């Protein structure tokens with residue numbers, strides 16, 4: 001097989017991957033992704049030992065040990081477009097020889113958990129709940145650029161969603177991808193976490209049905225989303241990265257899920273006035289669940 005061209009897999013002068021500025025040895029097999037770069041510092045403050053800290057733009061990485069387990073925490077910034085960058089560079093770090101630019105014959109599987117903030121669409125999932133994504137529904141279109149994307153998607157779920165939520169054909173076809181069942185069961189505790197479907201949007205306002213000054217194309221969509229159910233699945237929350245992580249992980253052979261703190265309830269119209277202490281609790285819960 002031909003090596004990958006330098007224009008397709010750009011590396012920096014020091015041989016690190018273009019955006020993350022990481023070398024293969026900098027990365028642990030257990031990865032935590034977060035949107036907000038300041039959350040990397042907060043999570044790393046729980047580590048027993050810090051090995052590596054690197055940052056460029058919104059991509060901040062700290063690798064260290066938590067209760068004897070090596071973990072890399074990486075910020076992605078906001079949105080599924082950044083997930084395209086982060087997932088491709090993480091996969092390149094473990095599955096492509098960065099010097100020869102040849103794909104390695106033996107593939108490594110990473111464990112990826114996103115810890116994020118999120119908005120609930122269900123009246124009975126209040127602010128400060130913890131929600132695990134068993135499945136994610138991407139309305140952003142990123143996964144659709146990759147060949148065989150439909151092999152990791154639940155087409156029947158997508159068809160039912162498009163019909164019952166009167167989804168506009170002008171937007172990309174939503175893609176439904178399952179999370180890693182192993183990671184979901186590792187992170188779930190009855191009475192502590194809620195499991196459900198997470199909607200991943202490519203915007204915070206219009207794409208999540210928020211109206212400020214501009215009217216939106218599908219004004220009743222959030223009520224329809226809240227009522228929608230298929231094969232025992234209900235949509236619980238909105239955020240902006242989970243489906244792209246789940247979809248690219250499924251295509252690349254990695255394990256992934258997302259766990260979110262609800263900071264706004266779209267059904268009730270309320271929002272947290274200070275979510276940071278609850279984010280600390282979610283981080284402690286997630287780190288301990290992963291260390292078990």
Ligand SMILES: O=P(O)(O)O[C@H]1O[C@H](CO)[C@@H](O)[C@H]1O
Pocket residue numbers: 034035036077078079115116117118204239240241
């Ligand atoms: O708190 P983070 O991880 O950034 O996640 C959520 O918050 C951002 C929007 O405010 C989006 O990235 C969304 O997914």
Ligand SMILES: O=c1cc[nH]c(=O)[nH]1
Pocket residue numbers: 117118119120204208238239240263264
């Ligand atoms: O409503 C919300 C809250 C956090 N992040 C989102 O993307 N949406």
